[in-house]
Amino acid sequence: MTAIAAGSGGGEGINPVASAIGIVLILITLAITYFAVPAGLAALVGVIVGGLLIGFGIHFVPVGGAPAAMGQAPGIATGVAMLATGAGLAGLFGGAWAAANPEFSFAVVIAAGAVGGGLMMAITCLMVNIIYIFGMGIPAASGKVAKDPITGDTQEAYKSQGTEGHGLPFISYVGGVIGGLLGGAGGTLIYYELLQVYTATLPGMFGADAAEVLPIAVSLAGIFAVGMFLVNAVLAAYNITGTIEGPHDPKFKRFPRAIIGCATASAVCGLFAILIVMGV
């Protein structure tokens, strides 16, 4: 996992050797799961998809770090991994709530998680712009594009001298919401898949009723979902290296290698999460 992240670091393109190793690792984890816990194979696929959704989604989140806090760069003034995790976990909160209701379908649970993450980002992005505009008197301006790809607003004239832009232009706002939606959906997918495995296997392992082990299943799935969210968020943050304005930022093009990295990391983490119900 670490070797792959290190191998693909630095450049813009995909490292073919590292990618091949990653894909082989994913296949190995799938094979081990198939032989050790056959019932967990579908869950592992779900975990991998959830991980790559998180990794992809994080590239949409506009993060400006410390320069944004000084109005030196556009974006939200915090770290990539932290903000995306906050949004994703807000989504997981809603998704886990929906998953507890047996009447709800798989699609409802995932959509509930996605909307929870998107809502968190929508509110946060709006409040960021309100502070910039009404607290600091600065209009939003992007430093990476001449025109906003959605609204067509010109950017250059509104940029303060000596800065790379400031605030959240509309494209960054939309990117933030999309990132929250994808992160919330990915985190909830991981939780949901692990919960299915645990609720199916734990009663047999402990020799207890399904209702008795449900709190343990929920807690385990939740802890693994939070942990894997952080793994994927940090991996994607390393891919971004510092700040990103959103989908219009040139750094956004780096997402394919984050997807491979996150899928591999999620596969390995997911394997361990599923192997704990082997009963050994």
Added chain:
Amino acid sequence: MESVLFGIGVTALAGALATIAGAAEDTESNIGSQGDPNSQVQLAPQMGYIHRIYNKAVSGEPPAYGLWVTISAGVAWAFMATGMNPVLALVIASALAIFVQGVYATTAYLGRTASLAKFEQPVYIDVIKSVTTVTMAHAFVAVFPAVVMCYLLIAALGHPFPLPLLGIVWGIALGAAGSATGNPFYGKERQYQSQKFGAGVPISASGNIVRYAEAGQRSSLDNGWFTAKLAGPASGICFGLIVFLEIWRTVLFEDVASGWGAIIAGVVIILIFTIIDRYVEVWARKNYGPYQAEATEEVSA
């Protein structure tokens, strides 16, 4: 009907608690200089600007608050498992978590400031004495309502997560919301008051933070006084809205269209916020206009 009314009441209470937590969180982080602008506090002595600003940012706000809220939630959960009254358990657990925060704040300030010894930045003992206790007090005001809110979500609304896990989720979200909303105001408006209002701080001015208050040298207590007026409440509204709307749409619309009601309500709320954001953005462009390179004021000042 009664259950819906009960749910709405709990939702309102949770939203109010979240608002208090968010406002106190941002003020605490500004007094302790833990948000992203801390890089400027750390940088200032290297640029020759000795200051009396506290600096405890070893990690960012979201993981730090994730830790403190989770400690509090975990200890409260353990107390309640032994049969302790929940109110007492939540208060004592929050107080214990704040002692961890106090130790963290002291060691972080000493460590970070001592690393600047070669730039002749002193460690001020009176700053440790006065500021540490104030950040601890604000941290208590942030952590306690956050944990009570988590407890409410489980005890009254039946969220499936155990209390410590919900503590991680909302602790990190609390730090993320406060750090995103409050930081620019502390970073730009407070630390760079010598810079022109209505413009970002030029990169060349990095580290040149404002170090003097109305009477004597500024300490981090002045930062809390200043940012509590806008950045704190804004962070509170941000986190309060997140918690309130997230629960509100679920409590009211979960039973509509076999679960899709809450999702549609969420999408509608997102669209409303998007429209408001676009309106605010256009308003700023119309009213402020393009950036004017200052020719007279700054040069003559």
